[in-house]
Amino acid sequence: xxxxxxxxxxxxxxxxxxxxxxxxxxxxxxxxxxxxxxxxxxxxxxxxxxxxxxxxxxxxxxxxxxxxxxxxxxxxxxxxxxxxxxxxxxxxxxxxxxxxxxxxxxxxxxxxxxxxxxx
Amino acid sequence: xxxxxxxxxxxxxxxxxxxxxxxxxxxxxxxxxxxxxxxxxxxxxxxxxxxxxxxxxxxxxxxxxxxxxxxxxxxxxxxxxxxxxxxxxxxxxxxxxxxxxxxxxxxxxx
Numbered sequence: 001x002x003x004x005x006x007x008x009x010x011x012x013x014x015x016x017x018x019x020x021x022x023x024x025x026x027x028x029x030x031x032x033x034x035x036x037x038x039x040x041x042x043x044x045x046x047x048x049x050x051x052x053x054x055x056x057x058x059x060x061x062x063x064x065x066x067x068x069x070x071x072x073x074x075x076x077x078x079x080x081x082x083x084x085x086x087x088x089x090x091x092x093x094x095x096x097x098x099x100x101x102x103x104x105x106x107x108x109x110x111x112x113x114x115x116x117x118x119x
Numbered sequence: 120x121x122x123x124x125x126x127x128x129x130x131x132x133x134x135x136x137x138x139x140x141x142x143x144x145x146x147x148x149x150x151x152x153x154x155x156x157x158x159x160x161x162x163x164x165x166x167x168x169x170x171x172x173x174x175x176x177x178x179x180x181x182x183x184x185x186x187x188x189x190x191x192x193x194x195x196x197x198x199x200x201x202x203x204x205x206x207x208x209x210x211x212x213x214x215x216x217x218x219x220x221x222x223x224x225x226x227x228x229x
Contacts, residue, residue: 035218037164037218044121044220044221044222045156045164045209046220047217047218047220050218060217061217093163095164103151103211104151104211104218105154105209105210105220106209107154107166107169108166109156109164109165110163111163
């Protein structure tokens with residue numbers, strides 16, 4: 001069974017940084033592209049970033065380009081999202097997702113981790 | 120404003136069929152496959168349909184997807200109370216070089 005478990009969320013002040021992690025199991029992690037998707041409370045889904053199976057191809061949404069950095073460690077079956085210069089509007093549930101391609105919105109999503117940006 | 124357009128809400132009685140539309144353009148639905156997600160109240164989104172028509176294991180055949188040119192449709196037959204949820208479509212936009220989602224459709228089972 002595919003499992004994606006996110007962690008690292010919490011309360012952070014505006015302008016600070018936070019690093020999210022996602023551990024995958026139940027599938028060959030290094031065979032798949034991985035993505036981050038977020039959802040502000042009561043709002044819809046927003047795709048943020050994707051990374052190819054080997055980390056060579058990386059894409060970002062304009063809303064986070066230059067502030068967020070996606071990376072992966074296939075040896076640890078892990079995906080990361082380094083979030084810098086956080087803003088109140090970054091407050092959301094953050095989901096990692098696996099996909100067959102980096103050119104995808106993400107397919108299987110994890111359970112999510114909540115990030116709250118507030119002073 | 121979402122790149123993909125979905126109706127905000129749909130409703131139907133138990134046992135009936137409902138369809139949810141997802142409208143896009145040539146740079147997204149017209150050139151990439153569509154996925155559909157179900158989000159039950161208080162839960163994370165769950166993949167229902169991928170590559171336009173395929174169902175992951177464990178998803179009942181009552182859920183089906185189709186695609187025509189620049190639009191996609193999710194159909195749910197034999198509606199059950201447990202199908203009440205928000206439904207999202209998603210795909211890749213080749214012009215934006217980004218993943219895109221619809222704004223979501225809330226399904227109410229009357």
